[in-house]
Amino acid sequence: GAGVSQTPSNKVTEKGKYVELRCDPISGHTALYWYRQSLGQGPEFLIYFQGTGAADDSGLPNDRFFAVRPEGSVSTLKIQRTERGDSAVYLCASSLRRGGVSEQFFGPGTRLTVL
Amino acid sequence: AQKVTQAQTEISVVEKEDVTLDCVYETRDTTYYLFWYKQPPSGELVFLIRRNSFDEQNEISGRYSWNFQKSTSSFNFTITASQVVDSAVYFCALSEGRRASGSRLTFGEGTQLTVNP
Numbered sequence: 001g002a003g004v005s006q007t008p009s010n011k012v013t014e015k016g017k018y019v020e021l022r023c024d025p026i027s028g029h030t031a032l033y034w035y036r037q038s039l040g041q042g043p044e045f046l047i048y049f050q051g052t053g054a055a056d057d058s059g060l061p062n063d064r065f066f067a068v069r070p071e072g073s074v075s076t077l078k079i080q081r082t083e084r085g086d087s088a089v090y091l092c093a094s095s096l097r098r099g100g101v102s103e104q105f106f107g108p109g110t111r112l113t114v115l
Numbered sequence: 116a117q118k119v120t121q122a123q124t125e126i127s128v129v130e131k132e133d134v135t136l137d138c139v140y141e142t143r144d145t146t147y148y149l150f151w152y153k154q155p156p157s158g159e160l161v162f163l164i165r166r167n168s169f170d171e172q173n174e175i176s177g178r179y180s181w182n183f184q185k186s187t188s189s190f191n192f193t194i195t196a197s198q199v200v201d202s203a204v205y206f207c208a209l210s211e212g213r214r215a216s217g218s219r220l221t222f223g224e225g226t227q228l229t230v231n232p
Contacts, residue, residue: 033219042119042206042222043160056219089158095218103150104220106160 002026004107006092012113013082021077021110025094032075033104034067035091043091049075050097082114117142119209121223128197129231136192136226138207144168149183149190150208150220160206166190197230204228 005024013019025032031050035043045059049069057067064082069075079086089111093104118141128134140149151163164174166183174181178195194201204227208220 031218035220040224042208042224043220045219045221048219059219091160093160097218102218103162103165104218105162106152108157108159 004092004094004105006107006110008110009108010111010113012115014115015082015084017082019079019082019112021090021112023075023077023092023107025073025075025092026105029094029096029105030072031095031097031102032069033093033095034075034077035093037089037091037109046077084114087112087114117209117211117221119207119221119223121207121226123226124224125227125229127229127231130199131196133193133195134197134228136205136228138190138192138223140188140190140207140209142209142211144211146211148210148218150210151181151190151192152206152208153203154206154225155203199230199232202228202230
């Protein structure tokens with residue numbers, strides 16, 4: 001399809017484990033965002049990539065969270081030593097940065113459950 | 116700091132009723148953008164509209180209309196003749212327009228709209 005895709009759709013892990021969440025943006029979109037949505041809340045910003053570089057990572061909650069986008073397309077969000085409080089839906093969005101503010105198109109999310 | 120407030124946590128209406136979802140925002144920027152997104156039960160956020168801070172003209176798209184008032188820092192969303200398929204969580208969001216670091220969105224907490232047949 002032509003939309004943003006995210007894998008896996010669901011991930012269940014145990015406390016202390018390492019997880020990787022993948023995002024495949026819309027082809028040609030240079031900007032990529034990660035958000036986290038807890039139950040009953042609005043999405044919260046984590047990190048923004050313009051091309052390959054993380055232009056704004058101020059939303060990452062702590063140093064257990066890290067994200068990469070090595071070739072300027074697919075991105076991976078990595079969480080080390082997972083905690084139960086990390087349980088949430090992790091959303092990825094991409095946009096076509098045209099100098100102004102472009103709308104962001106969201107993927108279906110990865111539901112992470114930390115037991 | 117930016118903030119978006121959606122005071123209505125849940126709204127329930129009967130089909131064909133009109134319904135207005137409220138959104139109030141705070142920002143120190145003079146250039147900013149406002150958005151509405153719909154999140155149906157499937158979970159995927161669907162973009163509905165974007166407005167910039169210099170354009171206060173109201174907009175209508177089919178049964179949807181938006182009322183942007185800078186004087187009250189509000190960007191309200193009205194659905195006319197609601198339908199069951201409109202049932203979803205609706206999010207209002209704000210983005211600063213000139214940040215060098217992109218256009219991160221600040222979301223409100225959402226309004227759960229239920230349209231009953």
